Amino acid sequence: MLSQEQREFAGEVKALAADWLVPIPHTPGHVNRDLVKAMAELGLLARLFPGVETGKPSRDAAALDLCLLREALATQNTEAETALALQGLGSYPVLQSGSDTQVGKWLPAVAAGDAIAAFALTEPEAGSDAAALQLKAEPDGDGWRLTGEKIWISNAPEADFYTVFARTAEAGSRGVTAFVVPGDRPGLSGEHLDMVSPHPIGRLTFDGVAVRRDELLGEENRGFHVAMRTLDLFRPSVGAFAVGMAQAALDAAIEHAGTRHAFGGPLKNQQTVSHTLAEMATRTEAARLLVYSAAQAYDSGETKIASRSAMAKLFATETAQYVVDAAVQLHGARALQRGHLLEQLYREVRAPRIYEGASEIQRTIIARELFRS
Structure with missing residues (x-):
């Protein structure tokens, strides 16, 4: 489904996040302007607005590129992922519906890390x-x-x-x-x-x-149209954020099951553990495919995108909740210790099932579309 260029892009984002963004101190509950500025200097914020460097950003946002960016960041640093996503969420209404003056005033500042959007x-x-x-x-x-x-x-x-x-x-x-x-x-x-x-x-x-x-x-x-247009774009990318968290939890669980010994051998030899890992991997891959498919549908100009976006967000966020919880269970008490990767993911993974349309709302959207000709 992805081109070689897209795969290389995702790999590049992961490497940049691991090398440059993870070491930046975390600031819970507040905007981390140092982190935002670092993402701008790495060129990641400009990826939200192709062409912004030349003063002529494209008005056509690319959903799949946004999904790849969010998923890659989420596997390494959820704070960076969220900071980037919020810059996009607050700015895309300006990109899609704003005047040339509004675009010129705000988007270069956002891409440069000089303005925080909401x-x-x-x-x-x-x-x-x-x-x-x-x-x-x-x-x-x-x-x-x-x-x-x-x-x-x-x-x-x-x-x-x-x-x-x-x-x-x-x-x-x-x-x-x-x-x-x-x-x-x-x-x-x-x-x-x-x-x-x-x-x-x-x-x-x-x-x-x-x-x-x-x-x-x-x-x-016509402001409701502005809001819904932005949310239709962002719902698959919320799914991508969830896929990134699920992948991070799955990777941690695989490593733990291969190195942790119990009952005379590594945990991976226990059928219950191996079957759990297989279920986690299968659901994560299914969620990823739904997200990419919805994003490609948006980018190709399909008109009935609401249901596909809803399916992607619903399945991916529910999957991430399952995968992170299963990873915590496999790790045991160590995953509940403050500062552990899974402790962080466990707190992070709950909110996406609510914001930008709760899971119940996504089911309502999907069901409504089933009865439309």
């Missing part, structure tokens, strides 16, 4: 039902004033700009508008939230935050 959709009463959001955008001269709250926003409250989705009309999903809001705008404040996984996540409060007409992202009342 995607601000979820609210206290609008999680899985994103169309129910209530952040108000009230007309004010030639712009708007934003009033309300966002929660569970990655990179908040430290981002330099936010892609914000607000209600401009009482018409469900057709009354949502997207804006690009600088993080230092008066009236915008926030706080960190202490989470199980060590990602930077927070709450944002908008107290009459002014946004100008030139900060409108796309068309007025």
Whole structure:
């Protein structure tokens, strides 16, 4: 399925991450700007926006390249993977729907590691039902004033700009508008939230935050389309992140089973262990193929991509949960020690089954598509 060039690219990313990113100190709960800057200097952030170095980034995001990048990073350093993914998630709405001025202002800064991006959709009463959001955008001269709250926003409250989705009309999903809001705008404040996984996540409060007409992202009342277009692209890549974590856990389990002795021989000689490893490997490979297939469908321009993206995210994230848990079980108590690779993966692997559409929402999307002609 992959070309030689793509395989070499994935190998290069793994090597760069192992040599240059893993040694950078971890900063749980906060944006690691040193890590982001290092990824920029290695050229990894520019991979999110091909052509950005020449000032003409392509507006057509490549889903498979994004998946390969996220999977490769996840096998080596989940903090780096998450930092890169959040830069993409917050910036791709600008890439896909922004004006030339907006693209020129923000994307080179993101690619250079000088600006932290964030995607601000979820609210206290609008999680899985994103169309129910209530952040108000009230007309004010030639712009708007934003009033309300966002929660569970990655990179908040430290981002330099936010892609914000607000209600401009009482018409469900057709009354949502997207804006690009600088993080230092008066009236915008926030706080960190202490989470199980060590990602930077927070709450944002908008107290009459002014946004100008030139900060409108796309068309007025078409912001829900902007959000869903980004999520359709990113769902397979969330699956790729999960595949990377599953592969890291599988590799650790294989090494452990080959070197750990019990009952007169290595663990791999125990049928229960070998069968567990076989199941872990099979599910990981199946998840990888689903992810790559969905990404290729997106890149080839298939119109009915929602179901395939949902299948990829659903199966890959559920698989990663199984594989990481099985690896912990094979390792025993040592995998529960703070700082162990599997202890870290065990905390990391739970969140992807929730964010960017929980597993239950993915099943709803898949089932709905089954009955469409």
